[in-house]
Amino acid sequence: MTFALRINGQTRPVDAPPDQPLLWVLREQLGLKGSKYGCGIGACGACTVHVDGQAVRACVTPVGAVGQASITTIEGLAGKASLHPVQQAWIEEDVAQCGYCQAGQIMAVVSLLAETPSPSDDEIDARLTNLCRCGTYTRIRAAIRRAAELMKQGVA
Numbered sequence: 001m002t003f004a005l006r007i008n009g010q011t012r013p014v015d016a017p018p019d020q021p022l023l024w025v026l027r028e029q030l031g032l033k034g035s036k037y038g039c040g041i042g043a044c045g046a047c048t049v050h051v052d053g054q055a056v057r058a059c060v061t062p063v064g065a066v067g068q069a070s071i072t073t074i075e076g077l078a079g080k081a082s083l084h085p086v087q088q089a090w091i092e093e094d095v096a097q098c099g100y101c102q103a104g105q106i107m108a109v110v111s112l113l114a115e116t117p118s119p120s121d122d123e124i125d126a127r128l129t130n131l132c133r134c135g136t137y138t139r140i141r142a143a144i145r146r147a148a149e150l151m152k153q154g155v156a
Contacts, residue, residue, distance in 0.1 A: 008076025018064025023047045025063045034074035034103040045130030048104035049073050055111035074103035085155050086110050089147035097134035105130045
């Protein structure tokens, strides 16, 4: 079946069965390798992308369920002239260790901050369920705080 997916501001035609996970369409058909395969059951979050601004796990989201929604991957997050404030905060706080989960972490944090601009520790714990095998959670939390500051300052 052919789908016209709106990805990172562009409409891209893809041919896939409706039950094929969005992750495989993004990675294998469209060459968008930022979203990673981690667990395949939606538990780890390495595959997190946005569908109409909401963080979703692409490994368990069938391409047929996306419809006309707007999809944003890590490759489409930054503006043409600057990084997204969350990406900037990630660099400033030196979050990444191995880096495998970081695209999914960043996408989850962008969604969190869009809904809760100044999250408490409890809100971060409840909403940010992505896993980091390196255990950079302290730096992730610092980057969330820094990104919230940058966003309040209008840095984008």
